[in-house]
Amino acid sequence: MTSLDTPMTEVVVTHAAEHTHDEAANSKLGFIVFLLSESVIFLSFFGGYILYKTTTPNWLPEGVTGLAVKEPLINTIVLVSSSFVIYFAERFLHRENLWGFRAFWLLTMAMGSYFLLGQAKEWSELSFGFTSGVFGGTFYLLTGFHGLHVLTGILLQTIMLLRSFIPGNYERGIFGVEATSLFWHFVDVIWIILFLLIYVWQ
């Protein structure tokens, strides 16, 4: 009780060696729990969309006949394929083939960016806006919120790619890569539901 003001770092250092619990496993579980929770936001938006769609008398704003499906469909195919590409990237990393990892990882990023650009192009060509009734509102809300997630995914991927150039970085564990990849699959699944709701169900 006499030396209460000893810096606490000293203690932490002494104890650090005996930490037994598995940090990576913690992070993994934590991340999955977070994604499950995050999916409820999307579910809420979807629920709202379905309700509006089934109850609004004048669903489409004046002058709008519907959404074009062709470009979004191509976009969808690209995004969904990228889920497979990122899986191979991860496999390469497991086999400690760094260049294979980088190549496939970069390809994933390119496909994600293609998707985003396609989305941006679609937005710019639409004749209705965010404030065009509940249709416009929900359309931009859903695609925008999802797009934000794609963007986040690409940013995470950039970080992981850069990190691969730090020597020995992934020898200490590849949680970051695994989490990014999981996130990317999540964003994909959400998009499939979204695509069905907005473009297919018209």
Next chain:
Amino acid sequence: MTNIPVEAIAVKTPQPLPGAPDNWKRFFSFSTDHKVIGIQYLVTSFIFFLIGGFFAMIIRGELITPEADLVDRTIYNAMFTMHGTVMLFLWMFPSLVGLANYLVPLMIGARDMAFPRLNAAAFWMVPVVGILLMASFFVPGGPSQSGWWAYPPVSLQNPTGNLVNGQFLWLLAVAVSGVSSIMGAVNFVTTIVMMRAPGMTYFRMPAYVWTVLSAQIIQLYGLPALTAGAVMLLMDLTFGTSFFDPAKGGSPVLFQHFFWFYSHPAVYVIILPIFGVFSEIFPVFARKPLFGYKVVAISSIVITILSGTVWVHHMFASGTPGWMRMIFMFSTMAIAVPTGVKVFAWVATLWGGKLRLTTPMLFALGALLMFVFSGITGIMLASVPIDIHVNNTYFVVGHFHYVIFGAATMGMYAAIYHWFPKMTGRMYNEGLGQLHFWLTLIGANLNFFPMHPLGLMGMPRRVASYDPEFAFWNVLASIGAFLLGMSTLPFILNIVGSWVQGKKAPDNPWRAIGLEWLVSSPPPVENFEEIPVVVAEPYGYGKNEPLVENGKVIAATEI
């Protein structure tokens, strides 16, 4: 604890003790120690409790006469909005997270939470929420005046036309609070699943840990819905979309669904950990094992599941078709069953025990009885024909203050007194504690009981003025409220005084069984020199068995 390694002894003495008063500076730092964070949460939230209580004093001051004479109507409306918001988002949630932060790692035999830095980050968002809400008093138009539900279209009416208005800041604050809570929930779930000490199986966890787990799962599935609603409301308010604006084809009732899908389960986020506190305190001061421990533990999870299926009971009088009213009436009433199981288990725990009426025990007993009362009025509200009459009247206000003040806040007091010696290494003053209890019990009943007759007579809530026939009960309620305000004084005096110069507390002043009582008071930085190996179920009172390997029995005769 016979063969402690030599190094461990070496580090034992210099360890700073979180909670010791001469160590106060760390409470203002970005500490990642769960015990420091726990106390940071508790102290911060209590300050907001006083602020929220101060608003309540203005509300009761206004309501002591029928006319709207003390403050302007807009101020009254801002007062109850901010009172409700502050009490829930800045008192109840953070204080419970603080308590759980402090206790869960200790109770399950971990050195810290799974993600210590995330933990600290989550805490520091709480002051941000507070600053945003308080700042809204200084923007044109004043703070939000749409009640804590922020129902559109009222919440979309922005009389000043300003972009930065009270409602805007309110939504921002709620969003930040939501992010903080999600971070906390991820942390708790991971900690409880992954970090339990060897031998600490799920059915050896204290019931409190079960309730924290159940409550945090609710946060995870509920909060995102509120966030979704809040984002859409923000868009309507700021960018002119029309999700909830009926004038432009939107649906205000959809917002109500989003709001209550979270805010109903949120009440169980509040009450579940309080149930856990009851389950810890009753066995200690009745010196008997928790009756039906496993059933009590499981019933928390049952409540978690059921609580996601009842939200429409807040909308019985809203745009809700008859079949929906009936379905949600049944599901709501079902909650009485798992809750009843707990109540009866506590009574059976007390029954035939060796009762010792310390301050924490008194508060727990008072809170239990007030809870049963409020649960019964809750069942009345769940009955649609009754709710149609009393919905949005003071009967509802009475119901929820009995739970949220009578059970939850008084339960929180019980917890603070019970673990105060552990947290600070000092004993509180028993006399002041008892005074605090009696003032609180009398004040609370005088304050909140009259709300029931008022509601039955038809007095609406959220009114700054009312018809003269309601005056009598309102005067009583206001007197009770002022008494309740006074009751905080002995508490503050007690806590501050004892923390600074109270009697030194032993490691286990209550002769309680639990891992947190095996370490020093306050516990050292990483809690356990050696992670304990648990060999028994909790609550082994009267069984003369050790809780941990090599541990000693908390013997009946030991003082």
Next chain:
Amino acid sequence: MKLRTIFTLLVVAIALGLVSFWVGQQSYSWLPPQASAESKLVDNLFSFLVTLGTFIFLGVTVAVLYTVLVHRVGRYDMSDGPPIEGNVTLEVVWTVIPVLLVVWIAVYSYQTYDRMAVHGPMELVHLHNPMGMEPAYAANLEGGEVVEPIEVHSRQWAWEFRYPEQNVTSAELHLPVDRRVRLALQSEDVIHGFYIPAFRLKQDIIPGKTIDFEFTPIREGIYRLRDSQYSGTYFAAMQTDVVVQSPAEYQQWLAQAASQPPQSSANRADYEYKLAAKKRINAGWKSVPPAPAPVVNYPAQDGRA
């Protein structure tokens, strides 16, 4: 021993039952007068719930207080209680009993709700809800003419009632006694709540749709109609009177009102807002301006507005 415990328990239960029954009977007096047919059903249900609730509350309280008083230990008694960890029979019993009670309460509530609706058309409250339940109007059961529904217009912060057949507007709601009454609830701005405590009836008025509402007043007199859904600054002042009259008086009132030219009715919100605008220092924050005082054939008489 065993027999004695059972006997004691029985005596306590009977005593509690008697007290609960008495409290349940008292509960009628806690409510406003029964001015609608529906209110009788609601009050019976409420009395039942109070009886049951009192019994449960007293049961738990008596048990707790008893053990607190009897099983206290002395300061220096450090012994533990008996290590009883549970009792399966007991636990099953106290799970099953609440299940049965809950089913009882729910079924009774359901029947009451159903019967409130049986008094007239299919549903007490009929919403043009998205789920598309078609209105199924039965003819007026109580005899008498099938009247067009009285329109209830709510706005921040005034009530206005329109009797379409006579084209009469009023700031008070006049109703004939013992007739099934039909209302069409509408809001022009935010959500309001139509609430008459003496009728035990309430319905939120969602802007953008018309909500049909029906009930039967059964007692002549003047009652209060209150806004029950918070609607902004002057919410508390949004009240008016409901006057239930004999059918003859009611017809007379309609005829008299029809002959009056429309005039501005006193309106609390409008009055206070203008008063505040005149003051040099504003004691509060900016409010949404109230709609102008309603211009009606029959202004409010209550003097409270």
